[in-house]
Amino acid sequence: MKRTVELGFLLAVALILSYVESLIPFGFGIPGIKLGLPNLIVVLLLYRDKALSGGAKEALLVNGLRIVLSGFLFGNLYAILYGLAGAACSFTVMVLARRCRYLSMVGVSVLGGVFHNVGQVMAAVFVVETFAVIYYLPALLVAGVVTGAVLGLLGMELLPYLRRFMERG
Amino acid sequence: MKKADAVVIVVCLMTALLLAAGLLHRQEKGHQLCISYDGETIMTVEMEDIISGKDVSADGGESGRYYLITYEDAEAVLEKCDGRPDLLSGVSYNLLYVSTEGVQMESADCRDQICVHHRPLTGGGESIICLPHRLVVELVGGEVERTDGMVK
Numbered sequence: 001m002k003r004t005v006e007l008g009f010l011l012a013v014a015l016i017l018s019y020v021e022s023l024i025p026f027g028f029g030i031p032g033i034k035l036g037l038p039n040l041i042v043v044l045l046l047y048r049d050k051a052l053s054g055g056a057k058e059a060l061l062v063n064g065l066r067i068v069l070s071g072f073l074f075g076n077l078y079a080i081l082y083g084l085a086g087a088a089c090s091f092t093v094m095v096l097a098r099r100c101r102y103l104s105m106v107g108v109s110v111l112g113g114v115f116h117n118v119g120q121v122m123a124a125v126f127v128v129e130t131f132a133v134i135y136y137l138p139a140l141l142v143a144g145v146v147t148g149a150v151l152g153l154l155g156m157e158l159l160p161y162l163r164r165f166m167e168r169g
Numbered sequence: 170m171k172k173a174d175a176v177v178i179v180v181c182l183m184t185a186l187l188l189a190a191g192l193l194h195r196q197e198k199g200h201q202l203c204i205s206y207d208g209e210t211i212m213t214v215e216m217e218d219i220i221s222g223k224d225v226s227a228d229g230g231e232s233g234r235y236y237l238i239t240y241e242d243a244e245a246v247l248e249k250c251d252g253r254p255d256l257l258s259g260v261s262y263n264l265l266y267v268s269t270e271g272v273q274m275e276s277a278d279c280r281d282q283i284c285v286h287h288r289p290l291t292g293g294g295e296s297i298i299c300l301p302h303r304l305v306v307e308l309v310g311g312e313v314e315r316t317d318g319m320v321k
Contacts, residue, residue: 100173107174114181138189145181153170 003058006166011062011069014041018070033143036113036151038066042091043109043155044162046098056095063087081127082120089119105159106152113148114141200292202272203307204238204265206245212236216308219267233268235275240302263304272306274299 017037024035045059067087071080094112097103103111117140124133202219204212219234235250239262248254253275256262263284266275271289274297284299284306296307 102171102173103177104171104174106170107177110174110177110181135192138185138192141181141185141188145178145185149178152174156170 007058007062010041010045011065014038014062014066015070015073017041018066019074022070022074033117033140034147036116036144036147038063038070039090039109039112039116039148040151040155040158041066042094043105043112043151044159046094046108047105047155047159048162048166052099052101056098059095060091063091078127082123085123086116086119089122090114090116104152105155106149109152109155110145110148113144113151115144117141117144200308201310202267203305203309204236204247205305205307206238206240207243207303211238211245211247216267220269233266233270236265236267238263238265238302238304245304261302263299263302265306272297272308274306277302 015038017040021035021037042059042063045062046055048058049055064084064087067083068080071077071083075083090112093115094108097108097111118137121133121137121140200216202212202214202216203210235253237248237250237254237256239246239248239257239260241260254264256264256276261278263277263279264275266273271291273289274284274287277285277299279299279301281301284297284302284304287297290297290306290308292308294308296305298305
């Protein structure tokens with residue numbers, strides 16, 4: 001029961017971050033560039049357990065629900081489609097990266113940001129049926145690195161608070 | 170923040186840089202002009218080659234090149250001309266004019282004249298079709314212009 005409350009709470013925070021993200025104009029005219037704020041919650045969930053393989057199931061649940069809900073609330077069907085493609089790609093890579101003991105939250109978050117964009121571009125190639133979308137990829141990669149690094153640093157600061165908060169119940 | 174994190178960041182940035190360089194290099198190739206008659210391709214040529222004079226030389230001092238397509242016995246014959254060619258009467262034809270402005274149908278003796286009134290082709294994926302003569306002139310390759318199908 002405690003776990004359900006905890007995940008519900010984090011899902012709510014992730015949804016709020018999705019909303020905040022949809023309000024902030026950040027994109028420089030390039031489709032697909034986003035701050036990736038909700039990814040902060042995913043990274044935090046992956047790092048909440050001290051074990052290297054912990055938190056994947058919870059993070060998957062929260063992330064999947066977050067994309068579908070925020071898609072219906074603030075976006076459209078295409079936002080859900082692109083979001084799911086990006087998240088599937090980025091989530092797989094982050095879970096694997098989490099298991100690598102040499103990486104910290106910054107590395108995991110950067111990989112997540114980068115592969116989120118790779119996944120989105122792949123989805124766009126299939127939907128629009130043209131490779132011209134590939135031209136956005138370099139800019140999207142750089143954006144993924146920058147936002148990923150910032151979110152990773154933020155996550156490192158927040159993690160002790162989250163752990164303490166969850167232990168206290 | 171660990172050492173491996175820095176490695177990840179550097180590798181990602183390098184990939185982006187290499188990708189950008191590769192894509193920019195590829196983009197320079199641009200469009201190809203493709204002419205087909207009755208579903209069969211009769212000519213494919215790089216737009217660059219036409220404009221730079223590699224495909225047809227322009228002795229007449231004209232900035233553009235002409236491609237004359239004539240039809241005889243259900244066959245299309247293509248002729249490259251460096252100036253405006255003389256047209257024979259009684260032979261049905263399409264006269265294509267290619268310049269830096271784009272590709273346009275200069276004249277034709279087809280009955281509807283739709284191809285002649287078509288606006289010049291400039292971007293990849295555009296085409297002029299002369300239905301009465303079963304002729305398709307197409308720009309392929311390069312960056313395809315699309316205004317729909319993208320979300321933020």
